[in-house]
Amino acid sequence: MSPAERPVLDVRAYGLAYDTPQGTIEALQSVSLTIRPGETHALVGESGSGKSTLAWAIMRYLPPNARDLGGEILLAGQDLLGLSPTQMDAVRGRRIAMVFQDPSASLNPAMRLGDQIAEVLMRHRGMTRIQALAEAEAALTRTGIARPADMMRRYPHEASGGEKQRVGIASAFACNPELIIFDEPTTALDILTAQQILDLFVRLREETGVAALYISHDLGLVARIADKVSVIHQGRIVESGAVHEVFRAPKDAYTRQLMAAVPRPDDRIAVDDPAPAAALLQVDGVSVRYGNSSWISRVLGRAPEPFYGARDVSFQVQPGELLGLVGASGSGKSTMAQVLSGLRDFQGKVHFGGRDFTERRGFDRAYRRDVQIVFQHPDASLNPRQTIGTILSRPLRLYGLCPGDKVELRVRELLEMVLLPPDFAHRYPHELSGGQKQRVAIARAFAAEPKLVICDEVTAALDVSVQAAVARLLTDLQRQSGAACLFITHDLNLIRQLAHRIAVMQHGRVVDTFAVADAASPARHSYTQALLNAMPVPDEFKGVTAA
Amino acid sequence: MRDFLKNPVGVVGLTLLIIVLGAALLGPWLAPYDPQLFHARSRLQGPSADFWLGTDQYGRDLLSRVLHGAPSTVFFGLGATILGVGVGSVIGVIAGVAGGTIDSIIMRVLDGFLAMPELLFTLLIVTFLGGGTTQAMLAVAVTFAPGMARIARSSVLSVRTREYVLAAIARGESGTWIVGREVLPNALGPIIVEATIRVSFAIMIGATLGFLGLGAQPPSTEWGLMIAEARQFMFRNPWCVAVPGVAIAITAMGFNLFGDALRDAFDPKRSRS
Numbered sequence: 001m002s003p004a005e006r007p008v009l010d011v012r013a014y015g016l017a018y019d020t021p022q023g024t025i026e027a028l029q030s031v032s033l034t035i036r037p038g039e040t041h042a043l044v045g046e047s048g049s050g051k052s053t054l055a056w057a058i059m060r061y062l063p064p065n066a067r068d069l070g071g072e073i074l075l076a077g078q079d080l081l082g083l084s085p086t087q088m089d090a091v092r093g094r095r096i097a098m099v100f101q102d103p104s105a106s107l108n109p110a111m112r113l114g115d116q117i118a119e120v121l122m123r124h125r126g127m128t129r130i131q132a133l134a135e136a137e138a139a140l141t142r143t144g145i146a147r148p149a150d151m152m153r154r155y156p157h158e159a160s161g162g163e164k165q166r167v168g169i170a171s172a173f174a175c176n177p178e179l180i181i182f183d184e185p186t187t188a189l190d191i192l193t194a195q196q197i198l199d200l201f202v203r204l205r206e207e208t209g210v211a212a213l214y215i216s217h218d219l220g221l222v223a224r225i226a227d228k229v230s231v232i233h234q235g236r237i238v239e240s241g242a243v244h245e246v247f248r249a250p251k252d253a254y255t256r257q258l259m260a261a262v263p264r265p266d267d268r269i270a271v272d273d274p275a276p277a278a279a280l281l282q283v284d285g286v287s288v289r290y291g292n293s294s295w296i297s298r299v300l301g302r303a304p305e306p307f308y309g310a311r312d313v314s315f316q317v318q319p320g321e322l323l324g325l326v327g328a329s330g331s332g333k334s335t336m337a338q339v340l341s342g343l344r345d346f347q348g349k350v351h352f353g354g355r356d357f358t359e360r361r362g363f364d365r366a367y368r369r370d371v372q373i374v375f376q377h378p379d380a381s382l383n384p385r386q387t388i389g390t391i392l393s394r395p396l397r398l399y400g401l402c403p404g405d406k407v408e409l410r411v412r413e414l415l416e417m418v419l420l421p422p423d424f425a426h427r428y429p430h431e432l433s434g435g436q437k438q439r440v441a442i443a444r445a446f447a448a449e450p451k452l453v454i455c456d457e458v459t460a461a462l463d464v465s466v467q468a469a470v471a472r473l474l475t476d477l478q479r480q481s482g483a484a485c486l487f488i489t490h491d492l493n494l495i496r497q498l499a500h501r502i503a504v505m506q507h508g509r510v511v512d513t514f515a516v517a518d519a520a521s522p523a524r525h526s527y528t529q530a531l532l533n534a535m536p537v538p539d540e541f542k543g544v545t546a547a
Numbered sequence: 548m549r550d551f552l553k554n555p556v557g558v559v560g561l562t563l564l565i566i567v568l569g570a571a572l573l574g575p576w577l578a579p580y581d582p583q584l585f586h587a588r589s590r591l592q593g594p595s596a597d598f599w600l601g602t603d604q605y606g607r608d609l610l611s612r613v614l615h616g617a618p619s620t621v622f623f624g625l626g627a628t629i630l631g632v633g634v635g636s637v638i639g640v641i642a643g644v645a646g647g648t649i650d651s652i653i654m655r656v657l658d659g660f661l662a663m664p665e666l667l668f669t670l671l672i673v674t675f676l677g678g679g680t681t682q683a684m685l686a687v688a689v690t691f692a693p694g695m696a697r698i699a700r701s702s703v704l705s706v707r708t709r710e711y712v713l714a715a716i717a718r719g720e721s722g723t724w725i726v727g728r729e730v731l732p733n734a735l736g737p738i739i740v741e742a743t744i745r746v747s748f749a750i751m752i753g754a755t756l757g758f759l760g761l762g763a764q765p766p767s768t769e770w771g772l773m774i775a776e777a778r779q780f781m782f783r784n785p786w787c788v789a790v791p792g793v794a795i796a797i798t799a800m801g802f803n804l805f806g807d808a809l810r811d812a813f814d815p816k817r818s819r820s
Contacts, residue, residue: 341717368719373714
């Protein structure tokens with residue numbers, strides 16, 4: 001085999017287990033994977049599938065309770081399993097680099113960005129500090145960052161998420177490694193920023209010819225950038241091959257299931273358009289000001305400039321309608337959810353069910369019963385010390401919706417309504433999976449028999465396949481109860497499946513409101529168009545069903 | 548609990564605690580001699596068959612004295628901690644829940660208290676209240692309160708912004724329900740852990756006060772006082788200082804290790820995998 005043919009990374013029948021107090025867990029079972037020079041190999045799986053474990057196993061950076069179960073991990077023919085920690089130190093960063101998911105967590109907050117790249121160069125390429133800083137600036141320039149010299153002197157908190165991820169990528173590419181592992185590098189970023197980072201990745205890969213292992217849960221994204229793909233499920237690779245072959249003709253049932261779960265805008269699952277009626281909710285010129293000065297700074301006359309989380313926002317929701325509220329993080333969409341659920345003070349007017357509210361205290365119990373909220377993180381939105389039964393019975397008791405002796409029966413009904421077994425009532429939240437917890441949170445919202453349910457990024461923390469199920473459940477419940485829904489999300493593909501109308505927010509303002517059918521119209525705001533075009537669904541995915 | 552017993556630190560801590568608490572509860576009945584009985588012929592002796600841990604300057608049996616001193620020393624620590632933690636937590640929870648101006652005022656006042664070294668502050672209070680076990684206990688409790696208040700407050704603050712609390716506010720729950728059912732049960736963990744560790748501090752401060760003559764008064768068998776009384780005979784018989792000293796160390800270590808293990812057991816990242 002000629003050197004050009006020899007795989008950069010060759011994982012052969014590798015297995016790994018974790019020893020836990022509850023017994024041994026086999027996280028990886030006989031995993032095989034080959035990456036040739038210049039190739040991008042995508043590893044796709046849901047949370048807990050073992051994809052990150054494999055990345056750390058290749059880096060040989062594992063927790064003390066991890067145990068190799070045999071097999072080989074060859075980097076350019078050299079078995080990494082046999083290397084001592086010192087030898088491995090020379091490999092990490094120099095020959096294998098890694099780009100992490102969360103750029104804010106992977107950079108040292110107390111070090112200038114330039115120094116963080118230079119550190120790698122001094123360590124692995126033996127440069128002096130001056131050489132390293134010059135080289136770091138050159139590396140940063142290659143990432144297309146605006147004003148690299150200025151960026152070198154900044155600290156992480158002075159840079160945006162996209163800029164930080166560019167720094168992470170620059171330091172990964174700095175030592176010309178043979179292999180770079182990308183661990184969901186765009187998941188924590190806004191779609192438009194993610195788009196730029198992906199373009200950067202494609203460009204740098206072409207310039208340097210580096211081999212890449214790209215870990216992701218997003219099949220649509222993988223289809224656009226990878227050459228090969230491996231689908232991993234419960235620690236096993238269930239399907240592997242060239243991207244277009246796998247996605248054109250998926251063989252494994254799990255792959256098909258994943259592909260079917262990818263949201264496709266043309267596959268509508270929304271309830272039928274509601275009959276035109278008077279608006280149920282009308283938000284009229286609502287503004288939210290953050291950073292109210294404390295009394296002490298007022299005394300000292302040093303009140304800071306006010307910052308608006310939302311400014312002069314107006315939209316309306318019809319009875320039975322699903323309005324999508326989309327925007328990048330920080331655009332003010334969650335602020336609006338907090339205003340409407342009475343968690344944040346506001347200026348302006350909220351008109352709901354024939355009544356006007358002009359301040360947070362005006363929201364009485366009747367309003368709070370009619371407007372329910374479901375939060376993003378299912379792990380955080382259920383009290384860990386209460387059983388599911390207690391959690392679900394609370395709205396029933398609080399609003400006096402059903403007599404005391406019927407509560408238990410109603411809780412069982414609620415659980416059945418969200419397709420969970422009734423005996424879950426006796427369990428605690430930590431015994432449930434993320435998707436199950438989110439179902440409980442949705443059941444709690446619908447238990448109050450509300451007129452409007454606010455869903456604040458309810459699918460963002462869930463796996464793709466669970467996401468689709470939760471979205472379907474939500475529209476089913478809407479169909480049964482006739483409740484209207486304000487669905488806040490950053491996923492343009494998902495919202496086009498669910499919503500009747502979409503409002504787009506940018507920098508705290510609503511910049512565009514339109515009916516879903518008009519999404520492609522050229523009359524759309526330029527920002528809306530950019531969002532809509534950022535994450536196209538590949539053609540191969542159309543028509544795949546979970547058979 | 549199973550996780551707790553698998554942790555070697557926890558097992559050692561628990562064993563030491565059982566020994567200490569056993570001595571505190573049964574000590575006076577286990578003691579071979581009257582702790583105040585003088586054996587004039589055998590003063591300042593090392594360990595022997597008659598006196599297992601030796602005798603002090605008056606020929607009193609050290610083992611009997613340490614066993615008799617256990618209840619007062621241990622219950623001093625527990626009492627001071629319970630008082631201090633109780634008062635401190637209530638203040639901290641009020642500050643954390645109220646927030647805003649009330650929180651600022653409470654915390655600035657407590658910062659003032661915290662600025663004083665703990666022992667110095669205790670001494671100051673004892674000078675006001677006068678010597679004696681009860682006064683010393685109150686003094687230790689007062690010094691503990693500000694620190695505990697800070698911990699309780701930060702614990703409440705971290706829970707207060709959780710989504711399940713927000714959900715309760717959005718539902719329109721009453722303030723009492725939110726604090727009592729949603730916030731407190733989830734904020735108690737760190738407070739309990741800190742309290743266990745503080746028992747050992749309380750015992751050591753109590754011993755220090757005893758040593759300085761400001762806590763228990765002779766002929767009490769409080770351990771700190773025992774060391775103080777035997778100090779001048781330290782070179783003729785090291786045992787009369789070492790025995791109560793080691794007893795204090797064991798007790799402090801027992802509570803400390805137990806608290807450490809408890810913290811690990813409460814930490815969901817460690818106990819659940």
